[in-house]
Structures are given as structure tokens and as C-alpha cells.
Amino acid sequence: MSLTTAATLRVVLYEGADSAPLASTDRFSALTALLEKGFAVTRAVAGGRVAPHERGSLIVLGQFAGRTPEAEGVTAGTIVRFQDITGLDAARIAERAEAVQTETGAARHGEWKPWFPVIDYDRCTNCMQCLSFCLFGVYGVDEQNKIQAQNHDNCKTNCPACSRVCPEAAIMFPKYKAGPINGDEVQASDLGKEKMKIDISSLLGGDVYSQLRQRSDAAKARFSKERDDKKALAERQKCLTKLASAASDIPAEVLMNLPSPEEIMRRAEEAKAKAQAALAANRQ
Amino acid sequence: MPDAPRILYCHCQYAQVVPPEVKEAVLKKLSDSGVAFDAVADLCEMSARQDPSLKRLADGGPVKIAACFPRAVKWLFHTAKADLPLDTAEVLNMRVQTAEEVCAALFNGAVQPNLPKGKVTGTDAPKADA
Numbered sequence: 001m002s003l004t005t006a007a008t009l010r011v012v013l014y015e016g017a018d019s020a021p022l023a024s025t026d027r028f029s030a031l032t033a034l035l036e037k038g039f040a041v042t043r044a045v046a047g048g049r050v051a052p053h054e055r056g057s058l059i060v061l062g063q064f065a066g067r068t069p070e071a072e073g074v075t076a077g078t079i080v081r082f083q084d085i086t087g088l089d090a091a092r093i094a095e096r097a098e099a100v101q102t103e104t105g106a107a108r109h110g111e112w113k114p115w116f117p118v119i120d121y122d123r124c125t126n127c128m129q130c131l132s133f134c135l136f137g138v139y140g141v142d143e144q145n146k147i148q149a150q151n152h153d154n155c156k157t158n159c160p161a162c163s164r165v166c167p168e169a170a171i172m173f174p175k176y177k178a179g180p181i182n183g184d185e186v187q188a189s190d191l192g193k194e195k196m197k198i199d200i201s202s203l204l205g206g207d208v209y210s211q212l213r214q215r216s217d218a219a220k221a222r223f224s225k226e227r228d229d230k231k232a233l234a235e236r237q238k239c240l241t242k243l244a245s246a247a248s249d250i251p252a253e254v255l256m257n258l259p260s261p262e263e264i265m266r267r268a269e270e271a272k273a274k275a276q277a278a279l280a281a282n283r284q
Numbered sequence: 285m286p287d288a289p290r291i292l293y294c295h296c297q298y299a300q301v302v303p304p305e306v307k308e309a310v311l312k313k314l315s316d317s318g319v320a321f322d323a324v325a326d327l328c329e330m331s332a333r334q335d336p337s338l339k340r341l342a343d344g345g346p347v348k349i350a351a352c353f354p355r356a357v358k359w360l361f362h363t364a365k366a367d368l369p370l371d372t373a374e375v376l377n378m379r380v381q382t383a384e385e386v387c388a389a390l391f392n393g394a395v396q397p398n399l400p401k402g403k404v405t406g407t408d409a410p411k412a413d414a
Contacts (some may be wrong), residue, residue, distance in 0.1 A: 003414070008335055028315040031323060035311075037297040038325040040337060045320045107333065114297050118359045122403050124388035149363070152332040174328055174356040175299035178323025182379070183352065 008056040009095050009106035011039045011266035016046040018069050019062030020086075030061070037094045038109020039101075057104040059097055061085045079104050098140045101209035115175060117162055123170035123186065126282060128275035135267045138162070145278040158251045167191075210264060288389040289346035289372070290396050291321035292410045298326050302378045309383035310390075312351050312376065316393065327351055332362040339366040347396045350386050358399045370399050 011034055015021045022030065027043075034041045057079040060069075063086045081103075083096050101108065117130070117138065126147055131139040139162075140150040149155075160181050162173035169186045180186040293314055295332040295374035296302040314321050322341060324330055330338055341347065342361055347368070352356050361368045374395045389396070 008333075008337065010337060024316050028312055031311060032308075035297060035323055037324045038297060038328070038329070040322070040324045040335075042322050043315070043320055045318065054384065109325060110298065111330075114326055116328075116332055117385055118331070118356060118363055119356060120359050120400075121362070122400055152304065172356050172359065174360060175296075175301055181355075183353030183359075185353075185355065239320055261306075270410050 007106045009039065009055060009097070009101050009104055010058050011041045012058060013041055013043045014059045014060050014062040015067070016044055018067050019064055020064065022114065026090070027158065028035070030085070030093045032185050033090035033094040034097060037098065039094075039097055057081075057106055058099045059083055061093060061096070113175075114152075114154055114158075115173060116155045116159045117149045118172045118174060118183075119147065119149060120170045120172060123168045125168055125170075126278075127167065128279055129167065130270050131278070132275040133165045134162050137267075137271075139271075141274070141278045145281045147278070156251070194275050287317035287345060288393060289348045289374070290341070290344055291319065291350075291351045291390055292341055292347060293321060293323040294349070294378075295323065295325050296327075296329040296352065298329060304381045306378045306386070310386050313383070313387045314390070315352075315365060317345050319391075321361045327357065327360050331364045334364045338364040342366040342373075345369075348374045348376065348390050348395060350378055350390060353377055354398050355400050360382075365370050368399060371397050373397060373399055375399065 011028065013027070013034075015027075021027075029043055029044070059081045061083050062069075064082065064084045065086065066084075068084070070084045081100050083093075083100075085093050085096070088096070097132075100106075124147060126145075128147060131141070131147060136151075136154045136156060138149055138151050138155045140148055142148050160173050160176050163169070163173060163176075163181045168189050169180050171181075172183045173181055174183050176182040178184075180190050291314065293311060295307060295311070311323070314323075322337075324337075327338075338361055343366070349368075352375075355376065357375045358368060372395055374389065374397055376389050378386055402411055
């Protein structure tokens, strides 16, 4: 199931009419346990304002003392479950929520670290450099040929490389350690900063694809002599580790998992063609 | 009297970029406050999923959000097709503010809108020492 089509479950910790309030420590423990399991939790109290519910499933937790409240205004297709949590500790409360998650087929959380590029369209000039650069098919264009991050789960965890090729510092990774990639304000100095603007090709002393091609040719020649898969793999890993240390914050595993040079060439050509087509369409 | 702003808290569950003592203290204060609020495990994950509840959170009028950098939060909501209202959304940044500062702003009632507004170019970027 794709990230965007998974069903959702909202947990409501209800402390309004017909539900006794929780003790302070119990409430905090329950909230923490539910959040750590990845749930969205609404704490509802009499007269308080929270986001309305439109669709998806709901589990309403409360100390109901046998008087389960009635749900009002529930739209068709919404599944609502009430759960009396009197006497339950935080871990048991989270278990009950997980049971409803399973029952309703709602998305499970934490199976994918949410690491993906977030585009600041106030800064983006639609230059398509990110689309040309990314070899993992994260970027695409919408029907107006506007750049988009489309395949979030293709993105390589902890790799901020595309943000470093963006000339406008318009690509953020909110979970990155430092600004402006983490979403902190962009300073004038960031735009020209050497550290900010890593040009992968310059790291290799020239065009990255030609370097990879040369490496591939050399490797082919060597492999034909050696015919030793283990040695070939060791050589590739050595080369990629060198690259990883040069790029400083591009994780070694990302570089280790790069496709073969031939595949890189193919994908690079494909990405470049997509970017050129989008730019041409925008010029019309 | 205008409606009190709603409160949204992000637990940033899937990274260690928000100091744990800050998010724990903010959640504890919210939990003990007696106010209604929405808490989410991780805004980034919901954004990637285009979770429909972000649309509800964005569309419900004035809102105060305890999360991370306002620029990141603005575009995370946009990614989820749920643009926040620029004039009635305030983002408190648990990566850089103290729990006391975040809670003081969450509970003071008045929204101080602070999302970045509008197109910028390289020349608009503030100087480092400005």
C-alpha cells in the first residue's frame, strides 16, 4: 500500500461528560505511550476546541464507568470504537489502540523513517536541478510541470545530497541536524557557501558520470582479468567509501547502494530528459 | 469573543532532533493544563502520508503549533495539500526554544503569526549578522 492511500486511525482521549478525568500522571503516561506508538491523539475536554473528524476510524478512550457515550454526527464510513480504560496502565491502553488499528486496517507507524525532501516553494525557481540530480526517482513534476517530491519512500534516509545542489536552498529535510537544510531561515551566506553547495561531480574532480564511466571501464578490464567477484566487490566498496568520506554527510550506505555505473547513466539520462521536457514546457 | 486558537503538538517521534526534555516538558504542561489539544506522533510522517487530518488541522481557524522551524512546518503542511493560514498560524520551535518559552506562547491566547510569507529571491535572504 502506498504511503498516501493508507487508512488512518485517530485516538481520542475523552475527558468530557460521562467520563471521569484521568489522574495527571496517568494521562501523561497514556499520551506518551500512544505517541510513541505513532498514534495521533486528541485530548478532548468539555468546551475545548480540537480539529473536527471527517473520515477514517476513531477510537475513543475514557473512564466511562459503564456508560458508553453515544457518538454524534458520525459520517458514513467512519468506524468508531469506545474503550473503557478504567484501571488500565499506559502500555495496556496502547495495546488496545493497536488492536483497533489492526481491526480497522489502519496504517502502522514507524516502519519507515519519514526522511524526504520538503520543497520551499517561496524559494524554488523550478530549475529542475534536483530532478536532474536525484538517481532514486524521488522527484517528478505535476501537471503544470512544477517540481514535486513524488516518491517519498524512495529517498535515502539521512542523505541530504539534493538539498546541497539546490541553488536557492529551497530543499529542506526537517529532520536534518543543521540549518538551513532543517528549515531554519536561509541566510545570504548560505547561498554561496562552499559547504552548502556540494557539487558531487567536483568531489570526483570532474563530471560524475564520466568518472563513473571511467571507473566502470577500468573495472570491466580488471574484472575480465581477475574474474573474482569478491575482489570486485571489495574494490567497489573501497571506492564508494572514499566518496562517502569526501561528501561528509552523505551516508556511506547510500553510496554503497548506488546502482551500477551503467544503471546510473541510464537513470541520469532519464532524469535529465524529464527535467528538460519540464523546462521546455515551462518556456512555452 | 473570537475562538481561542487550537493547539497542535508534534512529538517528532522518528528522529532525535528535538531535545527530549523540551518535548517532554511541553507535553506534560499541556497534559496538566486542562485544555483540549491535538497531539501527533510525527508531522513529517503525516505529511508524507498526506494524512487528511492535517487538512482538518489547517482548516479549523487559528492554530498554535509546537513543532520545529516555521518554514519547515509551513511546507510540511503544503506537502500534505493542507496549507496553513498565514495570518492565523503560529509555530513554536521546540528545537531552539525552551519549554517555558513554548508553553508561555501556547497558553497566552493571542496568535502571533510567524509563517514565512510569499516568494523570496536570493537577494531577500537576511544577512548572517542582521
